[in-house]
Amino acid sequence: MAEELRSQRLDVQQLVRDEISNIQTYEEFNAFVTTFDLDSEIVSKNLAKAKSHFERKSSDEDQTSLLGIPFTVKDNVFVAGYRTTAGCVAFKDFVPLASGDVFDLFYSRGAIPLGKTNLHELALGPTCHASFFGPVRNAVDSTRVAGGSSGGSAVSVARAKYAMLTIGSDTGGSVRIPAALCGVCGLKPTFGTISASGVFPLSGTLDTVGMLARTMEDLTFGLSALIPEIFGKEVPKRTRGKKQRIGIPGGRYFDGADDLVLKAFWNAIDRVREEFEIVEGISIPDEEKIARIRRAIMLREGAWFYSEVLANPEYREKMDPDVLAAFDAGGKMGMIEAMQAESFRLAFTSKMFGVFDEVDFVATPTCLIEAPKVEDMMNREEYARQRPLLIRNPEVWNLCGFPALTLPSHRLGGTSLPMGFQLAARYGNDREVVEAGNRIWQSIHS
Numbered sequence: 381m382a383e384e385l386r387s388q389r390l391d392v393q394q395l396v397r398d399e400i401s402n403i404q405t406y407e408e409f410n411a412f413v414t415t416f417d418l419d420s421e422i423v424s425k426n427l428a429k430a431k432s433h434f435e436r437k438s439s440d441e442d443q444t445s446l447l448g449i450p451f452t453v454k455d456n457v458f459v460a461g462y463r464t465t466a467g468c469v470a471f472k473d474f475v476p477l478a479s480g481d482v483f484d485l486f487y488s489r490g491a492i493p494l495g496k497t498n499l500h501e502l503a504l505g506p507t508c509h510a511s512f513f514g515p516v517r518n519a520v521d522s523t524r525v526a527g528g529s530s531g532g533s534a535v536s537v538a539r540a541k542y543a544m545l546t547i548g549s550d551t552g553g554s555v556r557i558p559a560a561l562c563g564v565c566g567l568k569p570t571f572g573t574i575s576a577s578g579v580f581p582l583s584g585t586l587d588t589v590g591m592l593a594r595t596m597e598d599l600t601f602g603l604s605a606l607i608p609e610i611f612g613k614e615v616p617k618r619t620r621g622k623k624q625r626i627g628i629p630g631g632r633y634f635d636g637a638d639d640l641v642l643k644a645f646w647n648a649i650d651r652v653r654e655e656f657e658i659v660e661g662i663s664i665p666d667e668e669k670i671a672r673i674r675r676a677i678m679l680r681e682g683a684w685f686y687s688e689v690l691a692n693p694e695y696r697e698k699m700d701p702d703v704l705a706a707f708d709a710g711g712k713m714g715m716i717e718a719m720q721a722e723s724f725r726l727a728f729t730s731k732m733f734g735v736f737d738e739v740d741f742v743a744t745p746t747c748l749i750e751a752p753k754v755e756d757m758m759n760r761e762e763y764a765r766q767r768p769l770l771i772r773n774p775e776v777w778n779l780c781g782f783p784a785l786t787l788p789s790h791r792l793g794g795t796s797l798p799m800g801f802q803l804a805a806r807y808g809n810d811r812e813v814v815e816a817g818n819r820i821w822q823s824i825h826s
Contacts, residue, residue, distance in 0.1 A: 410515060511803065591603060636749075745801070750799060771826065
């Protein structure tokens with residue numbers, strides 16, 4: 381699409397007009413909190429820049445390789461002059477004066493924003509059934525959840541008419557879960573790779589800004605344009621005849637999984653055996669403590685940041701009960717427990733480096749179940765039962781800060797719902813995991 385824009389076989393104004401019109405065709409999915417018009421200054425400025433550039437047929441692509449490419453923004457990312465709600469009543473009218481760093485990064489590359497996407501309230505949940513603006517519905521089946529918390533972002537990519545990029549944030553799987561449930565690709569980079577400044581925080585220790593796209597090729601293109609110093613580099617050539625090793629843990633990373641999820645994952649593994657050496661039964665350290673420790677860190681930090689919101693009776697009345705209960709628990713956590721959790725995180729991260737002394741990557745299903753029904757998630761007991769099955773495999777990589785990628789584990793279509801294949805790598809090996817993801821994509825989807 382970028383090449384067609386540069387050669388003017390595709391008119392950038394028509395592309396943006398078509399995509400804005402397309403958003404209106406899936407309004408029932410509730411993917412957006414705010415959409416931008418063609419005449420909005422935020423759209424028209426980069427649109428004019430792209431048109432001028434393409435008409436001049438300029439060969440100068442420095443800093444502008446996203447010129448004319450549409451993108452959407454999770455509504456916890458500040459955009460100057462436009463409301464940023466975090467899906468919560470407390471911020472329904474909040475308009476920031478400055479944009480988040482990640483928005484500015486996209487915008488400075490010439491990408492054209494189309495709107496702010498709906499999310500699980502305050503980014504605290506893996507389903508997106510709980511938002512002040514109503515639930516986000518799955519891109520494939522509107523009776524089911526989109527996954528969260530970046531659900532609207534995933535839907536905007538999956539339902540786009542053309543190729544599109546989107547911004548998400550990920551504290552326990554919030555990029556990868558909706559990407560998996562909606563059948564697109566998503567990367568949670570190494571912690572700190574993309575600045576989280578100007579993004580409503582949930583946990584400063586765990587929050588990671590990531591990207592979603594429909595295909596691995598799109599995702600790679602976007603990452604290379606956005607952060608060329610990392611994703612534009614060549615991956616070191618592998619020794620001829622030596623396969624990279626994918627490790628597969630056992631036990632809890634498969635316990636409780638849907639049969640179809642397991643079948644799709646192992647079919648995908650069988651397809652990549654010629655490309656990679658598969659090592660089954662690897663061990664992830666301290667696995668029984670990961671969920672509790674990550675959640676303790678997240679909730680204590682979130683409760684501190686949103687303390688004024690949580691103390692407001694009018695806000696509490698209109699907030700989701702599960703979100704409130706989680707934050708309230710975080711607010712009661714003592715200093716000793718918080719210090720113990722942080723001490724565990726540091727020790728766990730150190731141990732995780734050892735995992736990658738034996739293998740190059742770790743693979744699991746992204747989520748252990750298909751997208752649940754929206755109405756089922758309104759039942760607090762059912763939500764409590766299914767939530768761990770969505771978040772268990774993604775959250776490992778937030779606790780240690782290592783990069784993790786999801787891509788569809790099977791070809792989409794027919795009656796099956798999307799399911800995800802998660803691939804993680806050593807701290808800092810973002811380019812390597814994306815390169816491997818491209819090879820896996822080719823094996824599964826070509």
